[in-house]
Amino acid sequence: MKNFQSRHLVFLGLFVLIAVVMLIGGGSEVKVSPQTQKMYDFLDSLPRGSVVMVSFDHEASSLPEIRPIAEALLRHAYSRDQKLVGVALMAEGTLIGYRLMESTAREYDKNYGEDFVFLGFKPQYVAAILSMAESIEATFPEDYFGTPVGQLPLMEGVDNYQDVAAVMSIADGSFTTHWIEYGRIRHNLTVIAGVTAAMVTTYDPYLASGQLETMIGGLRGAAEYEQLIGVPGGGGRGMPAQTASHIYVLLMIVAGNVAWWMSRRKRDA
């Protein structure tokens, strides 16, 4: 106990606060931002049966934030009868991606091979993105389960990006940039994204230039999207904990500044 310092108290305070808020549970209503509305309108406006490529470009570490975003977007896409082609540009996204697609597909009675497929992981993301522009089948000759892509009913007539309405990059890092740089700019592929809150400002310039069609970010973006599709999920459930932790950080900033200001006054006196 003799090594107990003020930072340990700060850690303990945050832990107790989040634990209590999560134990109380519940969700919170949030106002839908224009950006989230734009994403909803975009997916809603795609004709039924449109092929949307979903790229799981994230690691396992960001799953608590990524899962609600991905689930909300996938639910909307399935509810609109869009055909989803899953890929992963990061190895960890492979296992997570398939589970997310499969679990949400079950909610809407969607069948593997007809309504969604998962092609798995391809190393070297730049090469993979460029290669799919020429031929998806040449890039992924088999799906995640070893079935030849040519035998999957959904993939009939889906040869390259010209047959894909949009690619949805679910990312916790800079992978969406590669979809923009190599998919959008070189091959005019429409890129939409669901990203972690920390990455939102990274993509703002691409959003403003129109190179990124639309984007939702962070737990709040997921919560807003869940409200739009009318299906509660992890975004809304996580918002109280996020709100509490943000307010806690703000209080810590205020407390730190007050303590610093008082110590400076004492020293000057």
Add this chain to the structure above:
Amino acid sequence: MERRIALAVCFGFGIVMFLQYFSSLPEARRLQQAVAEYWQIVFAFALVVGIAGFVQANVKASKDSKERPYRIVSVVGFAAMPILALVWGLKAGSPFMWVFENIQVPMQSTVFALLAFFVASASYRGFRARSASATLLLVAAAIMLLSRSAVSEWLSSWLPDLADWIRNYPSMSARRAILVGIGLGSLTTSLRVILGVERTWLGGSR
């Protein structure tokens, strides 16, 4: 001689790949496809080098008794995952998936979540309004934090709009300046590598 061959290959590929980017000829597209495939093959070999390096580094470090338990866990984990995948596959419910979902995902999420504690601690100990610019940064951070919470609309109807303004103007202009700087830097470095001015990638001191 070896260095000259490497430099010549780098120069040749650099120029050809640069030119094919601007070409719409079918040959250029075929070349791009072929290079993309070779790229992945080269990556597979690079992975082998990485694996050997990882094992070598851990075995070497395990001679230190303090380090040994951690290094053993690293090597065992590293060896176990491919064995589980090769023997029982990657399907749902397989031992590989069990380890991935119940060990790797929670561990990685835990490490990532620890950031929240460090942020809270840093906000108390380091985020000081020492100057006008620091105060401005602090106020902007407070607005952004509140705008991403569920109480923003309750506090004020213009708070989300103000946060959007910060994102769309000051933040974005700074981000664009950084992106342009990175772009110019990448271009310069690429030219230096292609033309053989920058040779550190060849290794050695010459």
